[in-house]
Amino acid sequence: MPEKSPFVVDADWLQGQLGRPGLSIVDASWYLPAQGRDAKAEYDAAHIPGAIFFDQDLVVDPDSGLPHTLPRPAVFAQHVGSMGISADDTIVVYDGPGMFSAPRVWWMFRVMGAPEVFVLDGGFDNWKAAGRPVTAEATRTAPNVFFTDFDAKRVASLADMREVVEAGTAQIADARPPGRFAGTDPEPRKGVRSGHMPGAKNVPAVSLSENGHLLPVEALRRKLAEAGLDLSKPVVTSCGSGVTAAVITLALQSVGHGDNRLYDGSWTEWGGNSDTPVVTGKD
Numbered sequence: 001m002p003e004k005s006p007f008v009v010d011a012d013w014l015q016g017q018l019g020r021p022g023l024s025i026v027d028a029s030w031y032l033p034a035q036g037r038d039a040k041a042e043y044d045a046a047h048i049p050g051a052i053f054f055d056q057d058l059v060v061d062p063d064s065g066l067p068h069t070l071p072r073p074a075v076f077a078q079h080v081g082s083m084g085i086s087a088d089d090t091i092v093v094y095d096g097p098g099m100f101s102a103p104r105v106w107w108m109f110r111v112m113g114a115p116e117v118f119v120l121d122g123g124f125d126n127w128k129a130a131g132r133p134v135t136a137e138a139t140r141t142a143p144n145v146f147f148t149d150f151d152a153k154r155v156a157s158l159a160d161m162r163e164v165v166e167a168g169t170a171q172i173a174d175a176r177p178p179g180r181f182a183g184t185d186p187e188p189r190k191g192v193r194s195g196h197m198p199g200a201k202n203v204p205a206v207s208l209s210e211n212g213h214l215l216p217v218e219a220l221r222r223k224l225a226e227a228g229l230d231l232s233k234p235v236v237t238s239c240g241s242g243v244t245a246a247v248i249t250l251a252l253q254s255v256g257h258g259d260n261r262l263y264d265g266s267w268t269e270w271g272g273n274s275d276t277p278v279v280t281g282k283d
Contacts, residue, residue, distance in 0.1 A: 002209065002215070002216030002217070004216055005251075005253075006212050007250060007254055009092055009118045009120060009121065010120075011121070014048070015132055016202070018181075023090050024084070024089040024090070025051040025085075026054045026085070026105060027053045027124070028056065028093045028102045028106075029095040030095070030100075030101035031096075038205060041049075046134040046135070046136055048135075049134070049137075049139075050139055051139060052083045052139050053081050058079070064264050066268055067189075068241045070106070070264055073112060073148035077145075077146040082145050084141025084144045087146050089116070091114055093119050094107070094120035094123055094124050096124050096125065096169060097125055098120070098125065098212020099119070099123065099214055100244065102120065102245045103246035103247045104245075107262060108118050111150065111154045113149030113150065120214045121212075121262065126212050128228075128275045132133025153261070155262060157263075157265070159184065160263075169234070170236045170261070172200035172263075173235050173236070173248045173252075174202060174237075174238050175205040175226070176202070176204070176240055178202055178204060181195075182281055183196070187267070189240070192271040192272045195270040195279055196278070197276075200225050208220060225249060235260045235261075236261045237249050237262050241266050241268045242265065245266055
């Protein structure tokens with residue numbers, strides 16, 4: 001049996017845990033406008049029993065001017081505490097298709113100090129297709145206190161990325177689709193240039209999963225190496241707005257690569273600045 005990531009749980013396990021005290025299930029579904037899906041409406045229509053909706057457009061830093069940057073720890077704690085989540089809980093995060101937006105929230109909880117956080121392998125679409133229990137009933141939780149232990153070393157800023165690009169202090173892994181990386185396809189956000197950071201490697205997020213399931217550990221290791229990453233050296237992950245970069249982060253952590261950061265502003269910040277270097281082409 002191929003080795004699976006220690007950071008994912010399967011549907012059989014989660015179904016057997018439903019209703020257990022100390023388990024928080026989080027629906028972290030989020031979609032690009034072009035995908036034509038409404039995450040909150042889908043949650044209201046059907047979700048895993050006991051799941052709480054996590055709005056990735058709401059739990060952000062409102063002052064950054066960027067779509068999905070991390071809020072301050074106290075603000076994050078306020079949001080998730082109001083959802084009834086404690087840092088001591090076993091937290092299972094899922095999304096609709098699997099391995100799209102859930103890893104971002106998995107990463108957020110980990111950065112904020114929660115030690116037991118997992119992603120549901122296969123996502124909600126596969127959960128439903130298998131005939132597992134779903135409900136439209138609103139999940140009611142009592143407010144909780146979430147004590148944060150913020151790990152700033154896991155987050156890269158624009159200034160950090162300028163240094164990475166200029167000095168080559170880390171590898172850059174870009175999760176966007178090949179066309180956007182190469183600059184042949186436009187960015188979905190106005191005012192953002194196409195292309196990539198000099199020296200970046202393209203590791204499309206979709207290449208790291210199959211049918212919503214994260215690839216086994218050895219397959220992940222192979223994919224990362226084929227993309228040109230040296231797993232003995234530091235890596236910074238990036239994408240469009242900081243969401244699918246976390247799919248690469250999940251893959252890196254799964255293969256035992258701990259020296260990684262996520263560029264929170266990602267391409268929306270870098271490509272939206274006029275003084276940052278941008279290159280086009282596959283490499």
